[in-house]
Amino acid sequence: MGAITTTLQKEAESIFTDLGYKVAADDSGLRAERKWRVVDVMPMVEPEELPSSGQFRCFVTWEDAVDTLAHHLADVDPDYEWAIIGVGDEDYEVSHPPTTRLAT
Template identity: 40%
Template sequence: MATVTMPPSEEARTVFKRLGYAIDEEEMQFIAERKWRRVLVTPMCESDVESPERLLEGEDTTDYPRLRCFVTWKQSAETLLTYLRSAKPPYDWAIIGVDRDGDFEVVYPHSWA
């Protein structure tokens, strides 16, 4: 299925714009800002979610914002949630599941957006 093989980059941008965040970068991974929040947003396709350690291990997080949000397709969100809970990364994080129709769901934490 084509939707899961590509990271939901445009969908991630749309979600954060709808939530009132300013977005400057045109890279796949981007910073979203609103009020006091600076969030590093990382879109992830299904294959990224199946092996997230290759994307997340060894990261130097000193230059990143304290808040991270991983945006993936809805059907992959629970797999990513399981991984991040066990990995316990050294930053605050959230997961948003999206679909092609523009619908999204904050999977974790439920009240963070």
């Protein structure tokens, strides 16, 4: 794991810990647990090979890479719920997949 990814991993761990999750490192990134929910957290600098399975996944990247990663996820249309956390200099923002619009 490179220095930037390690920094993103620390940011992700801090964010989820502050949200009340118990966080532990695993083979693909982090595993965040709280109550009944388990979230697989994947820090990534830019879109790369995405996991093909899971239930809840959260991708953590820099704020300027959020749109690119969101488009990549939308194109792949994985079979799990996902969100992206875009980390900025002093804060972060959570993005969710767009909802399907009904034709009018």
